[in-house]
Amino acid sequence: MKFxxxxxxxxxxxxxxxxxxxxxxELKLFHNHMSIExxxxxxxxxxxxxxxxxIVRNEFFESFSRSNQYGLIFTFVWGLDLEGxxxxxxxxxxxxxxxxxxxxxxxxxxxxxxxxxxxxxxxRLDQKPSKRNVEQSEKDLINTxxxxxxxxxxxxxxxxxxxxxxxxxLSADEVANMIKKHFNL
Numbered sequence: 001m002k003f004x005x006x007x008x009x010x011x012x013x014x015x016x017x018x019x020x021x022x023x024x025x026e027l028k029l030f031h032n033h034m035s036i037e038x039x040x041x042x043x044x045x046x047x048x049x050x051x052x053x054x055i056v057r058n059e060f061f062e063s064f065s066r067s068n069q070y071g072l073i074f075t076f077v078w079g080l081d082l083e084g085x086x087x088x089x090x091x092x093x094x095x096x097x098x099x100x101x102x103x104x105x106x107x108x109x110x111x112x113x114x115x116x117x118x119x120x121x122x123x124r125l126d127q128k129p130s131k132r133n134v135e136q137s138e139k140d141l142i143n144t145x146x147x148x149x150x151x152x153x154x155x156x157x158x159x160x161x162x163x164x165x166x167x168x169x170l171s172a173d174e175v176a177n178m179i180k181k182h183f184n185l
Contacts, residue, residue: 002027002071002185003096005089007078008108009150010141011119013167013175014075015127017108020176025185026070030060032077033128040130054088061092065099071185072096079148080156104161104183108175109151110168115141 004027006014015031022029035053043049064072074092079085093103110118118124119141120134131137144150152164163182167175179185 001065001067001069001096001099001101002104003065003093003101004071004073004104004106004179004183005076005092006073006106006108007076007089008110009115010077010137010144011115011124012108012110013118013172014077014108016118016121016123016172017106017167017175017179018073018075019123020172021073021179021185023173024176024180027073027185028064028069028071029073029075030064031073031075031127033130035060037129045130057092058095061095065096065101071101077144077150079144079150080152081149102161103159105157105159105163106179107152107157107162107164109164109166112142112145114168 004018004021006018008014015029015033018029018031021027035056036049038056039049039052043052061072061074076085076089078089097103116138119131119137125132125134157164161183163179165175165178170178
């Protein structure tokens with residue numbers, strides 16, 4: 001089994017790249033908002049939403065890692081300055097590694113102007129209802145950028161199967177093909 005973590009800032013294209021990658025591989029996509037959107041309508045973006053989302057993710061990862069599936073793509077906004085996010089990534093990888101899965105990290109980065117444009121795409125808004133208040137979503141995108149580090153320093157990610165892609169001027173299918181080729185998926 002393969003576990004691919006696609007991470008980077010909001011609206012960098014993680015979900016869209018993951019979706020394109022499912023078209024050219026046997027991988028399944030579980031983007032981060034699939035669990036967030038279950039609870040956000042009831043609790044907003046509060047600690048209760050994150051707690052419940054975390055429970056769902058953990059149980060899903062445990063079940064999927066025991067399956068006979070080819071592999072899973074998970075997308076995540078990783079606050080690299082937040083110890084809790086590092087713990088989440090470590091624990092998630094341990095779930096899959098304990099079942100013999102191969103782990104792959106794909107980090108995406110893009111210029112802020114392009115991310116603001118992507119924040120308004122119909123595919124994103126269709127898949128993530130909580131982002132449909134585009135003005136609020138854009139404020140959150142900028143606030144998170146100002147308050148957290150969402151891309152790694154050179155040499156910080158030490159996984160063997162790791163690649164970093166600046167996809168500012170690349171389409172999602174181009175990036176998906178780069179990932180497939182690089183990791184021989």
